[in-house]
Amino acid sequence: MLKNLNIGTKVNLLLILVFIISILVTSTALSTLLQHRAQNEVTSKALILMRTMNSVRTYTQDRINPLLKSRLETEAQFIPETVPAYSAIKIFEKFRNDEEYKNFIYREATLNPTNLRDKADRFEAQLVERFRQNSNNKEITGFRNLPQGEVFYIARPLAVTQPSCLECHSTVDKAPKSLLATYGTEHGFGWRLNEIVAAQIISVPSEEVFKDAAHTWSLMMGLLIAIFAIIVLLLNFLIKKAIIQRIRKMEKIAQRVSTGDMSVDFEEKSNDEIGGLAVAFNRMKSSLEIALKLLRGQDN
Structure with a gap:
């Protein structure tokens, strides 16, 4: 089942799991x-x-x-x-x-x-x-x-x-x-x-003392849940922005290249791993273009 899910959904499931575990552990400790x-x-x-x-x-x-x-x-x-x-x-x-x-x-x-x-x-x-x-x-x-x-x-x-x-x-x-x-x-x-x-x-x-403790627990858990939820949403946004959207863009370009459109390039300005992957894809596209030209020359 997980194999059929996209990366965004898997990341969201992982963040939700981390969120639930964190809340349970924090709740028990508090x-x-x-x-x-x-x-x-x-x-x-x-x-x-x-x-x-x-x-x-x-x-x-x-x-x-x-x-x-x-x-x-x-x-x-x-x-x-x-x-x-x-x-x-x-x-x-x-x-x-x-x-x-x-x-x-x-x-x-x-x-x-x-x-x-x-x-x-x-x-x-x-x-x-x-x-x-x-x-x-x-x-x-x-x-x-x-x-x-x-x-x-x-x-x-x-x-x-x-x-x-x-x-x-x-x-x-x-x-x-x-x-x-x-x-x-x-x-x-x-x-x-x-x-x-x-x-x-x-x-x-x-x-009354234990009621106050329970009330304090409720308030603090509400605050922690809100904080954790904000953190999860922020992480989800950053992961989508920094990773998933860039990978989807490269996927679309790769689809075009796979159909023979050599006019597009894998554009990545960052020097991180995804940027390195874009450079490698551009080299692969250039090698593919050279190979295609050689094949066409032989056919002529």
Whole structure:
């Protein structure tokens, strides 16, 4: 089939093939790059927030707790500001008051919490169990669908690393009276030293980030397709102008010469390969003219 096609059609088919392959390769590479960039963006946001919350927890544990600890036995109500988790959660609630960050979520999901607000749901409980089953696993990341959309989460284990934590969570008789008065005696006890009791989870909205990446991909692919199309059309025009039209002209002259018209010459001003071919054809035509004259002389 290709044998029956002229050079112009073959060149066009080749350019179209190159165009399609280039678009497919570029599309795949660009999509991978933008997806990776979007992933890095949401991961970066989550890590920054995780470090911030850990800084709040450390400050509460080292500075606030020692200042208020002595009041836990004398106050009628428990002072939650002494608890690192409480401080981190409250500060994050203030952070979420900003409309831009309202869908960001911070959780210290606990299997047996003192405050039932921190009770792990089914998904969070599975994360805690995974940390318990593999103590070397220090971080779990992934995507999760929530009512507000898809989120990217980073989860890290929270373990009882200090004996002071067990003052509130070991047994009821050792817990501060104010804690029992506020939260009761049913939850948050039986913790053991070095036991993983919770998962610290930061969830960052990812749906918009990946939508933006897809939108960027569409715009860039549209631009690249337009650029490639212009390049293909320009190449097609130049090839026709510089090669195909010159070859067709030589073909027409060769047809005339083949019928005995020796009044035409293969005219080519360029010194390229086609110009060299024209010179060779002119020499061949001259040789043919000489041979014809010799044949006519012999006939006479």
